[in-house]
Amino acid sequence: MLSAFAQAFRTPDLRRKLLFTLGIMAVFRLGTFIPAPGVSYGNVQQCIAAAGTGDLLGMVNLFSGGALLQLSIFALGIMPYITASIIIQLMRVVIPRFEDLHKEGQAGQAKLTQYTRYLTIFLAILQSAVIVTVANTGLFAGCPVNPIPNDSPVNLLITIVAMTAGTGLVMWLGELITERGVGNGMSLLIFTSIVASFPSRLGSIAGGTDGILHVLVIVGLLLVVTLLVVFVEQSTRRIPVQYAKRMVGRRMYGGSSTYIPIKINMSGVIPVIFASSLLALPTLVAQFGNQNEPWVQWIVANVANPTAPLYIVIYAVMILFFAYFYTSITFNPEEVADNMKRYGGFIPGIRAGRPTAEYLQYVISRITTAGAIYLTLVALLPTIVMGQMNITQLTLGGTSILIVVGVGLQTVKEIDSQLQQRHYEGFLR
Numbered sequence: 001m002l003s004a005f006a007q008a009f010r011t012p013d014l015r016r017k018l019l020f021t022l023g024i025m026a027v028f029r030l031g032t033f034i035p036a037p038g039v040s041y042g043n044v045q046q047c048i049a050a051a052g053t054g055d056l057l058g059m060v061n062l063f064s065g066g067a068l069l070q071l072s073i074f075a076l077g078i079m080p081y082i083t084a085s086i087i088i089q090l091m092r093v094v095i096p097r098f099e100d101l102h103k104e105g106q107a108g109q110a111k112l113t114q115y116t117r118y119l120t121i122f123l124a125i126l127q128s129a130v131i132v133t134v135a136n137t138g139l140f141a142g143c144p145v146n147p148i149p150n151d152s153p154v155n156l157l158i159t160i161v162a163m164t165a166g167t168g169l170v171m172w173l174g175e176l177i178t179e180r181g182v183g184n185g186m187s188l189l190i191f192t193s194i195v196a197s198f199p200s201r202l203g204s205i206a207g208g209t210d211g212i213l214h215v216l217v218i219v220g221l222l223l224v225v226t227l228l229v230v231f232v233e234q235s236t237r238r239i240p241v242q243y244a245k246r247m248v249g250r251r252m253y254g255g256s257s258t259y260i261p262i263k264i265n266m267s268g269v270i271p272v273i274f275a276s277s278l279l280a281l282p283t284l285v286a287q288f289g290n291q292n293e294p295w296v297q298w299i300v301a302n303v304a305n306p307t308a309p310l311y312i313v314i315y316a317v318m319i320l321f322f323a324y325f326y327t328s329i330t331f332n333p334e335e336v337a338d339n340m341k342r343y344g345g346f347i348p349g350i351r352a353g354r355p356t357a358e359y360l361q362y363v364i365s366r367i368t369t370a371g372a373i374y375l376t377l378v379a380l381l382p383t384i385v386m387g388q389m390n391i392t393q394l395t396l397g398g399t400s401i402l403i404v405v406g407v408g409l410q411t412v413k414e415i416d417s418q419l420q421q422r423h424y425e426g427f428l429r
Contacts, residue, residue, distance in 0.1 A: 007419055008415050008418075008419060011419065014182070014415070014418055014419070017180065017181050017182045018181075018182055018415075020177075020180055020181050021177050021181035021182050021183065021188065024173050024176055024177050024181065024185075025177075025188065025189070025192045027173065028074070028170065028173055028189055028192060029192060029196060031072065031073055031074040031166065031169070031170075032070065032072050032074050032077075032193075032196075033070065033072060034072050034073050034074075035070065035071060035072055035073075036071055036072060036073050036075065036159045036162045036163055036166075037155075037158050037159055037162050038148050038149075038150060038155045038156070038158060038159045039071040039072075039135075039147055039148055039159065040145075040146075040147060040148070040149050041070075043143075043145040043146060043147050043149065044070055044071055044147045046143070046144070046145055047143035047145065047147055048070070071131070071135060071147055071148075071159075072166070073162050073163060073165070073166035073169075074166045074167075074169075074170055075128070075131060075163050075166065076124055076127055076128060076131075076163060076166070076167045076170075077167075077170060077189075077193060078170055078171075078174065078186055078189050078190055078193070079127075080120045080121075080123040080124040080127060080167050081116070081120045081167075081170075081171050081174070081186060082186070082190075082273075083123055084116045084117075084119035084120040084123055085116055086270065087119060088112055088115055088116050088119065089329065089330070090329065092329070093329055098112065117171065120167065120168075120171055121164065121167070121168060124163070124164045124167035124168070125160065125164050128159075128160045128163035128164050128167075129160050131163070132148070132156050132159045132160050132163070133156070135147045135148050136148055136151055170189065171186075173185065173189065174186040174188075174189050177189075182411060182414060182415055182418075183407070183410065183411040183414055183415075184407070184410065187403075187406075187407045187410070188407060188411065190403055190407070191403065191404055191407040191408070194400045194403055194404055195404060198400075202215055202218070205218065217385070221381070221382060221385055222382075222401060225378055225381060225382065225398065225401050226401055226405055228374075228377075228378065229378060229401055229402060229405040229406070230405060230409065232264050232265055232371075232374050233263070233264075233265060233405065233406055233409060234409070235263070235264050236261040236262060236263050236264070237261075237262045237263075237264070237363065237367055238259040238260070238261055238262075239259055239260040239262065239347060239360070239363065240257065240258075240259050240347065240348055241257065241258050241259055241260055241340060241345050241346070241347055242256075242257045242345065242346060242347075242348060243256050243257070243258075243343065243344050243345045243346075244344040244345075244346070260336070260360075262331075262363065262364065262367055263367075263371075264367055264370055264371045264374065265371040265374060265375060266326075266327045266330060266331060266364075266367075266368070266371065267322070267323050267326040267327050267330070267368075267371065267375070268402075268406065269375075269399055269402040269403055269406070270322065270326050271318075271319045271320075271321075271322035271323040271325075271326060271372070271375055272319060272375060272378075272379045272398065272399045272402065273399065274318070274322045274326075275315055275318035275319045275322060275379075276315075276399065278318060279303065279311070279314065279315060279318070282299050282303045282304070283299065283300075283303060283304040285299075286299040286300060286303075286304065306383045307383070307384065312380060312383075312384070315379070315380065316376045316380060319372065319375050319376045319379060320372045320373075320376060323368060323371060323372035323375055324368055324372065327364065327368045327371075331364060333356075333357040333358075333360035333361045333364060334357045336356075336357075336360060337352070337353060337354070337356040337357035337360060340352065340356060341353055341356070347359060375402075378398045378401065378402060379398035379399060380398065381398065382398045382401070383398065
């Protein structure tokens with residue numbers, strides 16, 4: 001990987017793209033430290049030192065690179081865009097018009113991208129309004145000062161507009177990386193946010209009791225999980241496909257053989273994010289209730305505690321469910337079988353049409369089972385180990401590793417493919 005980056009920096013065109021990408025990432029990190037209008041930076045720092053956060057806020061704060069709890073202009077980070085993208089994908093199943101746009105090619109994809117942008121701004125307005133409204137009351141539990149000293153309606157409206165504009169700017173920065181840089185811009189911004197938070201979290205752990213030992217255990221655990229993630233994410237099930245020869249005019253087409261690569265984990269990190277978000281909702285509701293009531297205490301003990309047996313069981317079941325659900329949305333065996341039949345393709349030993357679709361569905365079901373179990377292990381293993389050591393600083397460790405390793409692998413692959421294009425020698429030397 002390091003040799004690929006070194007060779008890329010020796011190529012002028014790729015060097016410009018890499019420097020442009022690094023510059024955009026630096027601008028993104030700079031924005032996380034700029035407080036929104038009306039926010040007192042000193043009060044916010046005092047509240048962060050005195051208060052704790054729940055799982056839902058911890059996850060959003062992680063994906064924003066710590067910008068959420070600092071109430072900066074990039075407080076929402078890339079989360080509204082992620083949520084909007086997931087909603088648009090799910091709408092393809094519910095609304096036929098969205099599925100038709102998906103099949104129209106580049107023009108339809110441009111339309112879906114436009115819808116995603118509009119929905120991102122709408123979600124940013126809602127989320128920023130909620131965060132600004134509860135900033136002085138429920139965002140920081142037990143904070144002695146107000147993060148927003150002047151909570152007049154006009155001042156709160158200006159803060160909401162600034163955070164919404166920051167989300168739009170983050171979305172634009174991600175698209176700039178995709179168009180002019182290297183890799184997927186949105187994924188790289190999430191990668192930047194997560195990686196930037198690791199040193200401070202490890203530093204806070206090292207400062208506690210048995211801190212050095214805990215840091216060594218965590219680093220070893222992260223290495224083991226990283227190896228597992230790399231092994232599984234690189235693994236594919238190749239289904240052989242052959243194309244029959246056919247005459248078109250005076251030319252002979254077909255007669256070639258290829259394969260359909262099916263990843264073990266086709267759903268990515270989406271099931272873990274869905275399960276974590278839904279499990280955090282009861283905790284968020286309990287924060288608004290009386291802490292002495294039995295139902296609030298039960299939620300805090302069984303649902304809000306990541307090491308509780310009930311939490312682990314529900315978390316695992318939800319990851320398994322969403323892994324199957326999201327895979328069924330993103331991969332349609334009948335559509336793949338129809339496309340193969342249209343172009344004269346077939347799987348050796350399987351008839352074209354419905355038998356091919358049934359075979360693909362059978363393969364997907366078996367692979368998804370292995371992928372769902374893998375996701376569950378990666379998500380729960382860091383939580384269980386860190387829970388046994390009473391460590392809560394590394395929020396969503398499994399999810400973070402999945403994103404960091406996945407984005408890193410994809411970026412290195414793209415750099416390598418561009419290097420091969422620029423150094424292709426051809427058949428004659």
